[in-house]
Amino acid sequence: MEIMETSKAKTISKPKKTSVTSKSEPSEAEIRDKAKEIYHQRVARGEHGTPLDDWLKAEKLLKRAKEK
Numbered sequence: 001m002e003i004m005e006t007s008k009a010k011t012i013s014k015p016k017k018t019s020v021t022s023k024s025e026p027s028e029a030e031i032r033d034k035a036k037e038i039y040h041q042r043v044a045r046g047e048h049g050t051p052l053d054d055w056l057k058a059e060k061l062l063k064r065a066k067e068k
Contacts, residue, residue, distance in 0.1 A: 026062035034058035 026034075035051070035058040042049050 031058050034062055
């Protein structure tokens, strides 16, 4: 009977997910509030759009503001 040597498996730890956002990343609540503001302004001007458009615009504006 032949005995085979087993090698020790190296364990690789996965990076832990953190809930901390960087300074340039706005929180979901900040984006939501800004999107509501954009929505109300858009409706008051009689412009068409979607909630997704408002969200993406809010996210972009807040990211740009936090980078400065």
